[in-house]
Amino acid sequence: MSKRKLSTPLSTFTRKCLTSIAPFSPFKSSPTLKRCTYISSPPPPITPYHRLLHDPSYCSLGNLRASVKSVSSVSSRKIESGCWNCHAMPESAPFLVCQSCRSIQPVDISVDYFDIFGLEKNYDIEVKNLEGKYKNWQKKLHPDLVHSKSEKERDFAAEQSAKVIDAYRTLTRPLSRAIYLLKLEGIEVDEEQTVSEPELLSEILEIREAVEEATDSEDLNHILSEMQEKLRHWSTVFANAFKSRNFEEAKSSIQRMTYYERVTDEVAKKL
Numbered sequence: 001m002s003k004r005k006l007s008t009p010l011s012t013f014t015r016k017c018l019t020s021i022a023p024f025s026p027f028k029s030s031p032t033l034k035r036c037t038y039i040s041s042p043p044p045p046i047t048p049y050h051r052l053l054h055d056p057s058y059c060s061l062g063n064l065r066a067s068v069k070s071v072s073s074v075s076s077r078k079i080e081s082g083c084w085n086c087h088a089m090p091e092s093a094p095f096l097v098c099q100s101c102r103s104i105q106p107v108d109i110s111v112d113y114f115d116i117f118g119l120e121k122n123y124d125i126e127v128k129n130l131e132g133k134y135k136n137w138q139k140k141l142h143p144d145l146v147h148s149k150s151e152k153e154r155d156f157a158a159e160q161s162a163k164v165i166d167a168y169r170t171l172t173r174p175l176s177r178a179i180y181l182l183k184l185e186g187i188e189v190d191e192e193q194t195v196s197e198p199e200l201l202s203e204i205l206e207i208r209e210a211v212e213e214a215t216d217s218e219d220l221n222h223i224l225s226e227m228q229e230k231l232r233h234w235s236t237v238f239a240n241a242f243k244s245r246n247f248e249e250a251k252s253s254i255q256r257m258t259y260y261e262r263v264t265d266e267v268a269k270k271l
């Protein structure tokens with residue numbers, strides 16, 4: 001049992017998990033759609049955002065960030081002055097398309113990931129309801145639908161779409177959702193922080209030994225269900241701590257969830 005393994009920064013794990021989630025791709029289920037669309041109209045220019053939609057293998061967090069960055073020259077802003085084109089005020093947030101002149105609006109930085117899906121800022125959300133809303137957003141923002149718009153508006157759409165992808169990925173996973181909720185409260189979870197709590201350290205050692213010694217799928221499945229039980233438990237602890245605004249406890253729950261998820265990943269790989 002090496003000390004090095006135990007002190008792996010949380011960020012390593014978090015990155016690994018985030019990159020393993022593929023975004024919804026409108027072409028994934030119907031690969032012929034892309035070709036058909038392009039026969040009747042010239043293909044839109046390939047930007048990192050387009051690659052993100054068309055090529056699932058392009059999806060890594062690094063690329064996603066690069067993609068978001070590449071469109072961020074378009075100014076994200078807080079919508080206070082209404083539509084950039086006709087100055088009409090939005091009827092409701094998030095302000096995607098102006099209801100008066102139909103022009104696409106830039107990302108509103110005051111709109112958070114929960115707002116995008118019309119959710120209260122709670123840890124307990126119905127994740128299964130997110131997918132439909134996510135697909136609806138992607139349909140509205142799809143490059144093929146906005147390619148007749150001005151370059152400025154296409155950039156706005158790409159920027160909005162990148163934010164929706166990020167929101168979906170963050171909210172669907174309990175751990176990243178928990179970290180995000182704390183972030184909204186102004187609390188950064190230190191992902192480089194190593195475990196110092198003796199009780200947790202010895203527990204991790206024990207679990208790691210069990211994983212290494214597991215010889216068959218029965219052993220591994222047993223560990224897996226134990227980890228899922230622990231994740232459920234610490235997820236509830238986080239939810240209660242967050243509700244009662246006990247942010248220290250919330251952070252410590254996040255640290256535990258991070259480790260249990262990492263073990264879950266390792267076990268899943270061995271299975």
Ligand SMILES: [Zn+2]
Binds near residue numbers: 083088099
């Ligand atoms: Zn307008």
